[in-house]
Amino acid sequence: MPQPLDLPPSDWPVLEPGWVWLCGAGPGDPGLLTLHALNALRQADVIVYDALLDKRILDWARPDVETIFAGKRGGKPSAIQRDISLHLVELAEAGKKVLRLKGGDPFVFGRGGEEAQTLIQHGVPFRIVPGITAGVGGLAYAGIPATHRDVNQSVAFVTGHDQTGEAPTAVNWEALAQGAQVIVVYMGMKHLDTIAARLIAGGRDPKDPVCIVASATNPDERILETELDRASADVAAADLSPPAVICIGRAVLMRQALDWQALARGEAPRNVDPLGRGQPAENR
Numbered sequence: 178m179p180q181p182l183d184l185p186p187s188d189w190p191v192l193e194p195g196w197v198w199l200c201g202a203g204p205g206d207p208g209l210l211t212l213h214a215l216n217a218l219r220q221a222d223v224i225v226y227d228a229l230l231d232k233r234i235l236d237w238a239r240p241d242v243e244t245i246f247a248g249k250r251g252g253k254p255s256a257i258q259r260d261i262s263l264h265l266v267e268l269a270e271a272g273k274k275v276l277r278l279k280g281g282d283p284f285v286f287g288r289g290g291e292e293a294q295t296l297i298q299h300g301v302p303f304r305i306v307p308g309i310t311a312g313v314g315g316l317a318y319a320g321i322p323a324t325h326r327d328v329n330q331s332v333a334f335v336t337g338h339d340q341t342g343e344a345p346t347a348v349n350w351e352a353l354a355q356g357a358q359v360i361v362v363y364m365g366m367k368h369l370d371t372i373a374a375r376l377i378a379g380g381r382d383p384k385d386p387v388c389i390v391a392s393a394t395n396p397d398e399r400i401l402e403t404e405l406d407r408a409s410a411d412v413a414a415a416d417l418s419p420p421a422v423i424c425i426g427r428a429v430l431m432r433q434a435l436d437w438q439a440l441a442r443g444e445a446p447r448n449v450d451p452l453g454r455g456q457p458a459e460n461r
Contacts, residue, residue, distance in 0.1 A: 189213075190304065192220040197265050197275040197296055199289045201282040201308015202227075204315045204422075206394040207234050213306045214278070221276035223268055225261070229280035229420055231395065258288060262295035269301045282310040286336050286363045310334075311422045312361040315393025319400050320436035321428055323359065327452050328428045333357035337365025337372060337423075344368040344375070354379030359426035366419045370409035376425070381405060386429035391421040402429065427452070 190213070192198055198217045203209035218224070218238045226235070228248025235244060247261045268275045283289025283305065296303045312334050313323050323332050333353060339345040353360060354376040365372055366389075377383050383406035391399040403411040405425060433448035440446065 189216050192217055192274045192276070192304075193302075194222075194272045194274055195269050195302065197269050197277055197301055197303045198306055199277045199283045199292060199303060200279065200306035201287070201289075201310070202230050202234055202278050202280055203309040204281055204311040204318075204394045205229070205231055205392065205398075206318070207231050209309050209314055209394060210234060211306060211308060214308065217276045217306065218278075220274055222274040224276045224278055225265060225268070226278040227280050230278060234278070258291060259295075262292045265292060266295060266299045266301055269296070270299075279308070280311075282308040285310040285312070285334065311390075311393050311420075312363060315390050315422045316361070316388075316424055316428075318394045318398065318438070319388060319390045320432040320434075320438070321388055321390075321424055322431055322435065323361065323428065325428055325431055327454055328431065329358035329426060331357055332359040332361060332428075334361050334363065335365075337362050337368050344371040350375035351379035354381035357426075359424065359428045362423040362425065364419070365423050366412065366417070366421050369412060369423065373405050373408055377405060381425075385425055386427060388424045388429040388432060389417060389421050390424070391417045391419070393420075393422055402432065 200214040200217055201211070202214060215237060218234070221238060221242055223243040223245060224235065224238055225245045225247050238244070245264070247264070265275060265277055277292065279287045279289060281287055284307070289305070293303055293305070316323055333356075335348060335353065336345060339347065360376070362372060383404070385405040387403050387405050387408045389401045389403070389408070389412060399417055401411060401415050401417055430451040433451040434446045436446070
């Protein structure tokens with residue numbers, strides 16, 4: 178992997194012994210890592226990392242760094258969250274420079290808030306380093322803007338499961354169906370059929386455009402465009418598997434014009450005016 182540009186030595190925060198930095202590593206592509214996270218990688222004594230992390234990112238760490246896998250994947254044997262949080266405390270109390278490296282952003286369905294609370298309870302100092310979340314970066318790689326002036330003035334992020342592992346019951350699906358112009362679902366593949374049914378029952382158009390981006394920003398990225406009432410069946414037919422982010426709403430149509438990866442391969446846009454507005458927004 179190409180080495181990143183050297184960081185200037187001044188004005189960069191120092192990861193001190195006994196501290197924990199909770200860092201987002203972005204949705205997958207190592208190039209989406211922030212410079213603050215890279216700075217942490219170069220200082221950490223120990224890195225506690227998640228399942229969805231591109232392992233090439235660890236190549237930027239110190240050669241003598243200790244790495245600890247603490248990934249959680251639905252339906253598979255996984256570390257217990259409380260054990261992970263307490264392990265961070267133990268490492269910090271042992272005087273280590275601890276980097277907790279999490280996919281996406283630690284505060285967007287990343288449970289970083291829970292880990293930070295545990296650190297506070299044990300008097301462990303910490304720093305938060307935001308990362309690019311899949312609901313923004315993953316969609317952008319697919320050519321879907323999370324917001325577009327001609328499409329939406331609101332976007333809602335929702336998790337596809339709650340603490341029980343089932344589709345969230347605390348979500349007001351009717352309000353979400355009617356109130357959010359674009360809905361982005363994290364970790365929703367398992368319950369996509371239930372989520373779609375609840376949204377349709379809440380008043381969402383069954384033919385609302387849907388895009389599923391699996392392994393977003395990674396070399397094995399797969400993208401499926403469909404409609405809400407057949408999304409689950411189409412996912413099964415395409416044999417798509419998690420991790421994936423799901424976008425519901427007319428923003429999906431913009432991919433017909435903005436699929437920049439296809440354009441880079443020399444392919445023509447499928448539709449330069451997918452909303453049928455006739456002229457670019459800046460000209461109206």
